[in-house]
Amino acid sequence: MAKKVSALATASAEVRGHAPERHRTLIPVQNTIGGLGEFTLITRVSAQFPTTDDVILGPGDDAAIVAAPDGRTVATTDMLVEGRHFRREWSSARDVGHRAVAQNFADIAAMGARPTTLLIGFAAPHDLPVEWAEEFTAGVRDECAVAGGTVVGGDMVGSDTLTLGITALGDLGGADPVRRNGARPGDVVACTGPLGLSAAGLALLEQGIDGPALCLSEHRRPSPPYTAGVEAARLGATAMLDISDGLVQDLGHVARASAVDIDLDSMSLRPDPELLEAVRVLGTEPGREQEVARDLMLTGGEDHALAATFPPGAELPGHWYTVGRVEQVSEEAQEGTVGDVTVDGGRPPSGGWSHFDRG
C-alpha cells in the first residue's frame, strides 16, 4: 500500500541499538511483520485494493494521484492508537480496519462529499502477527467497498505502540460544502444513522457482557450513512457534522460556529430496542431504561451518525429523523452567550457513561 516506505527494518536500523524490543508473544518470527519484512507485506497488502475511477496513480510511487474532477479535494486525517481508540482484546483486526475507514469517510460525508480514497500509515511492533495486518487490510478493503472508496497509498513503520494514521479524501461533485457555520434560527436539526449504540457497546465490553450484538457490532464497526452526506447537501442542509464525541457535544460545534443556540427534544429520540436491552443488562434501575438510553443517544460518541440543520420547510426522507431546532437568538444576547445546546430547554445530561460508572 505504500510507496517510498520507511521500511520496518530500516526504521529500526535508523536508530540502531536503541529501538526497544518487545517479546510479548511466542509467535514464530517468520509469522510476524518484522520477520516477513515490510516490502513483502506491502506488496501483499497493496494487491488487496482495487483501482477505481478516482485513482489516477495508485500505490508504488513517491505519491499517489487522485482525481479531483471539480478542482477541489476534501481531506481529513485521524490517528487511531491501540489502548486508546481500540483494544485488540475487544476488536478483531478486521473490526479495526472497518472502523478506521468508517470514522474517516464519515468526516468526508459530513462535508457533503463523496468518499474517494485513503492513505494509511501503519506503525506497528515488529512482533505483530502478519495475520493481524492482513485481517486489518481485509477490513479496510471491505469497508472501502461499502463506502465506494479505495486505498491509494500508505506507509509502514515500526513502533512500540500499534498506531494507524488514516487520511481520507473526497469529492464534492461540484456542490458547495456543508460546513458547521451555516445553521440559522428556525432550522430543524435532524440525524441519520444510529446514536448511542457504540457507547453502549463499549460499556458492555468494559463489563465483559457479550450482548446485545448490535451494540457491540456498532462499537466495533460503526456504520456511517455515507451517501446521506451528499443527500443532505442536495436537500439544502445549512450545517452538518458527524457524531464522534456525542450529539450534544458535537452540535455545540455547530451552535458556536453558527452563533446560534440549539434545543434538542429528548422525546424525539427513539432508543433502538437493542439499546434499551443494553442499558438493562448494564444494570440500569428498572423504569429508567428509556431515560438512560436517551442520555446515551445524547452523549455517546463514535456512532458516526450524521447530524445536519435544514431550513424549516425541508422535506426529509424517512431515514432523517428530526431531533431539535435551531433557536431564535434574542436581540439582547451578548457575544459569547450563544452557542448553547439544551435538551428540552434545559441543561443536557453530562454523559450517558456516568450511569454505569463502577467506582
Add this chain to the structure above:
Amino acid sequence: MAKKVSALATASAEVRGHAPERHRTLIPVQNTIGGLGEFTLITRVSAQFPTTDDVILGPGDDAAIVAAPDGRTVATTDMLVEGRHFRREWSSARDVGHRAVAQNFADIAAMGARPTTLLIGFAAPHDLPVEWAEEFTAGVRDECAVAGGTVVGGDMVGSDTLTLGITALGDLGGADPVRRNGARPGDVVACTGPLGLSAAGLALLEQGIDGPALCLSEHRRPSPPYTAGVEAARLGATAMLDISDGLVQDLGHVARASAVDIDLDSMSLRPDPELLEAVRVLGTEPGREQEVARDLMLTGGEDHALAATFPPGAELPGHWYTVGRVEQVSEEAQEGTVGDVTVDGGRPPSGGWSHFDRG
C-alpha cells in the same frame, strides 16, 4: 490544527481506566498537553498556519478543502515515530517539525509536483510539554514557508509513543507526473541536493560527536530541493524519486519499475568537505576518507535529495549533477535479470554505515 478531534481527554476516556499513564518527568501538569487540553492547544496551533491560494477551507470543520486546479491531487503519507525516526535527545521539537514537513513534501516534489498542503496527526503522551508541541508547530510552519505549503487539518490524540502521521498534498499544475517507471536505456541519471550528509550526521550523533555542523543539521532538518521537482518535469525527466533509503537502494526502485539497469559512476560523486571531515572524525582510516564518504553518498538515506533520469541530450542546470547512466539491456536478458544498480560496473557498497559500526 484539527477539526473534529478525538480529544486527548476523550481519547483516554474512551478506554477508561485502561490507558497506561506515564510519569517520566516533573513538568507541572498545566504545562503538559494533557493539562492544557487538546482544544486549547489545537486553537493555538491552528493560528500558526497562514492560509494560501491552495486553501479553500482550512482547519476547524470535519474536513479541509484544498484546491486542485488541474483536476488532480498528488497525495503521500509518512509516519514518524519517536525512537525510530527521531530522538528527542538528538533533535529539537523544531527540528522534528522541519523534518516531518521536508520528507513528505520531498515526496510531492519527486512526482514533479508543487507542495501545497499538509494534514498532521499528532499522537503524544499526556505529559509531553506544551512547549514541545508549540516548537514542533513552529518548525512545521517554517518549513512550510520554505516549501510554499501550509497546514489545513490534523488530529491530536493521546499515545504512549510520540508519533506523527503526516499527509502531504501537491499540485501537478497541468504537467504529467514523473513516475519511477519511465527510465530508458541511454538516459543520464542526475541528482540535486546533498547526499550522505544526513547519514553522517546520524553516525556523529550516535557517537556523541557534535560536528561538523552541516552533517548534524542535514540530519535534523533535511533541505530537499522542493522546486527542482517541477523543474525536472519541465526538463523532460523520464523518472524521478527522492532519496530516503540511499541512492543505490532507491534507484533500484527506478531500475526495477523501468526494467532497466543503472550504473553509477563513483568518481562523479564529489563529497562535501564537511562530509569528508565527518568521516575523518568518525574514525576512518587515513587515506580512505574519499572512499568512505562516497559510500555514504551511495547508501546513506534521509537526505531527501532528488534523483532523476533524463534523455541523453538534456541540458541540465548546474545544481543537477550527473551520477550515472541507464544501461542498454541486452537482448538476451531474461525477465527478472534487469533492475540492477551497479557502481563503476560492479557490486555497490553494502552500506556506508558499516564503516562506523562499533561491535
